[in-house]
Amino acid sequence: MSDHEYGIFLPIGNGGWLVSDTAPHPDGSYAYNKKSAILAEEAGMDFVMSMAKWRGFGGSTDHWGRSLESITMMTGIAEATERVKVWATVHANVHHPAIAAKMFVTLQQVAEGRAGMNIVSGAYADEFQQMGIWDADMSKDARYRMVDEWTEAVTRLWTEDSVTMDGEFFTLTDCESRPHPENPLTIISAGSSALGRDFQARRSDGAFLSGSTMEELRTASRDVHDRAAAAGRDVKTYGMLTVVLADTDAAAEKRVTDIGVGVDREALANMRLSWGMPADRVSSWTESATGIDAFQTPYVFGSPDTVIGHINTVVEGAELDGIMLIFPDYLEDIPPFGESVLPVLRAQDASSEVSA
Ligand SMILES: Cc1cc2nc3c(=O)[nH]c(=O)nc-3n(C[C@H](O)[C@H](O)[C@H](O)COP(=O)(O)O)c2cc1C
Numbered sequence: 001m002s003d004h005e006y007g008i009f010l011p012i013g014n015g016g017w018l019v020s021d022t023a024p025h026p027d028g029s030y031a032y033n034k035k036s037a038i039l040a041e042e043a044g045m046d047f048v049m050s051m052a053k054w055r056g057f058g059g060s061t062d063h064w065g066r067s068l069e070s071i072t073m074m075t076g077i078a079e080a081t082e083r084v085k086v087w088a089t090v091h092a093n094v095h096h097p098a099i100a101a102k103m104f105v106t107l108q109q110v111a112e113g114r115a116g117m118n119i120v121s122g123a124y125a126d127e128f129q130q131m132g133i134w135d136a137d138m139s140k141d142a143r144y145r146m147v148d149e150w151t152e153a154v155t156r157l158w159t160e161d162s163v164t165m166d167g168e169f170f171t172l173t174d175c176e177s178r179p180h181p182e183n184p185l186t187i188i189s190a191g192s193s194a195l196g197r198d199f200q201a202r203r204s205d206g207a208f209l210s211g212s213t214m215e216e217l218r219t220a221s222r223d224v225h226d227r228a229a230a231a232g233r234d235v236k237t238y239g240m241l242t243v244v245l246a247d248t249d250a251a252a253e254k255r256v257t258d259i260g261v262g263v264d265r266e267a268l269a270n271m272r273l274s275w276g277m278p279a280d281r282v283s284s285w286t287e288s289a290t291g292i293d294a295f296q297t298p299y300v301f302g303s304p305d306t307v308i309g310h311i312n313t314v315v316e317g318a319e320l321d322g323i324m325l326i327f328p329d330y331l332e333d334i335p336p337f338g339e340s341v342l343p344v345l346r347a348q349d350a351s352s353e354v355s356a
Contacts (some may be wrong), residue, residue: 009326014063018242039338040329041082045342055130087186092122093122101153105180125276145168153165188206191210245327256292
């Protein structure tokens with residue numbers, strides 16, 4: 001077993017990944033994200049990553065109503081950190097590849113080689129309808145062809161002095177983009193369909209997967225690993241996990257219960273509408289929603305031992321190369337995770353390497 005990677009999903013949108021009036025509420029500011037990134041670096045994490053979001057979900061929490069722009073925020077964080085990898089998200093449907101190529105070369109210089117680019121296709125209509133740039137007639141298949149061509153354009157601009165291409169979506173004519181990055185950027189992709197996994201296997205170095213059960217995650221992880229191997233490539237797979245840590249299991253369980261009390265059903269319903277769930281299904285979902293629906297991702301609660309056991313079960317059971325962690329209160333929760341959980345996970349990886 002090789003070393004696993006652990007990083008954090010920065011709370012670039014207010015509220016982070018808990019949708020509840022009774023949860024801690026990261027404010028989405030640069031100051032909060034910068035402190036979180038520095039704490040993650042001090043804790044010994046491998047990466048910090050931020051998403052790109054253009055519209056929130058309302059409700060009593062105004063969930064993600066306030067969010068900064070990912071690439072510029074991560075450029076500041078690159079300057080504020082020294083060792084941790086800094087991964088920013090870019091929408092292929094928003095930024096022209098020649099613009100994105102330069103923005104990420106800039107990030108890579110500031111980060112002195114630690115930068116990564118998380119490429120997303122822009123799947124949520126509401127975010128782009130408000131800007132007048134949503135193409136309702138574009139099929140998902142076409143969207144991934146666009147992302148593929150976009151990625152080819154960016155990577156060619158990073159390595160060739162002049163690029164001419166007449167593609168289905170982008171036209172470049174003697175297009176120049178210097179300087180080229182001195183160190184290659186890590187390419188990440190967060191898609192979950194078969195089309196998304198195909199793109200991840202062919203074009204990315206790291207794939208963020210979503211799955212509500214361990215079996216779903218394992219199937220997705222195997223699929224990306226297998227497709228990548230067939231293409232002679234090596235792609236790392238990552239899951240997401242929210243960690244609610246306390247000294248004892250009982251104290252952690254109380255944190256989860258307290259978070260659930262104020263679940264913001266309205267914001268959660270708006271989120272589901274934005275994913276394209278039909279309105280009648282959203283209203284029946286809303287009626288049956290419970291406190292744990294405040295958690296947007298799989299989660300674990302417990303003492304350090306319980307959390308370590310669960311993380312081992314997930315990374316091994318789902319055959320993952322790493323996990324992107326979410327915390328209710330990043331500023332309070334990262335230091336104890338760095339003291340009592342991460343060193344044990346690292347020691348386990350080190351000893352399994354020795355015995356392998
Ligand atoms: C870890 C992770 C991060 C994501 N970040 C973003 C993001 O920043 N912006 C965005 O529009 N979509 C984001 N997505 C959504 C994906 O890009 C993708 O649209 C979604 O997983 C559906 O997958 P599909 O397009 O393959 O169907 C993210 C998904 C995951 C799992």
